[in-house]
Amino acid sequence: MPYFFRASNCGFLVGTECPAGCVEISRSFRLQLAVAQDEGKSIQADENGYPVAVEPPAPVGPSAEELAAGVRVERDRRMREVYDPAVNQLRRKIDTAQEAGETEEASALHERLFAWHAYANALETLPEQEGFPWNGPQDSEAPWPEEPA
Incomplete structure (x- = not known):
């Protein structure tokens, strides 16, 4: 047949x-x-x-726009879940120290607060860094800033 x-x-x-x-x-x-x-x-x-x-076509990976969106989502998550709670806690401690008249303690806490602001600034400017969006938020080449101590 x-x-x-x-x-x-x-x-x-x-x-x-x-x-x-x-x-x-x-x-x-x-x-x-x-x-x-x-x-x-x-x-x-x-x-x-x-x-x-x-041969079938090679699989297509995420677009640059999708990778960039992934990095921004991770950046925003770090701001919301790491930066915001840390800064709120430091501000409360600064207020408590100032109310108690502990100026040295308040000053030290202010230094830590400034470090957290620098962390936030580094997160905010991540899309301006060379190589953005790398291969997404999990790429080891992405220059994620270290969280302050």
């Missing part, structure tokens, strides 16, 4: 007559194409409508 290939949907048919829009192929060629598919190739039609086995 003959085999047929339809270029419009890259499909194979078996029958006695060649349907419209199909080309006839041999059984052995159909088997060769099946082996090629098992090896990961895809079947496409050539310019004459005959099937050919081709």
Whole structure:
């Protein structure tokens, strides 16, 4: 029984007559194409409508815009979950120290607060750094700032 290939949907048919829009192929060629598919190739039609086995296109990774969005999401998460709570806690401690008249303690806490502000500034300017967006937020080349002590 003959085999047929339809270029419009890259499909194979078996029958006695060649349907419209199909080309006839041999059984052995159909088997060769099946082996090629098992090896990961895809079947496409050539310019004459005959099937050919081709390497599938390489997978497409995230776009630069998607990588940049991922870095910004991680930056915003660090601001919200790391910077904001640390700064709020330091401000409360500074207020308490100032109310108690502990000027040296308040001064030391102010220094820590300034370090946290520098951390926030480094996060905010991350998109301006060379190489942005790298390969996303998990890339070891991304210059994430160290959290202050």
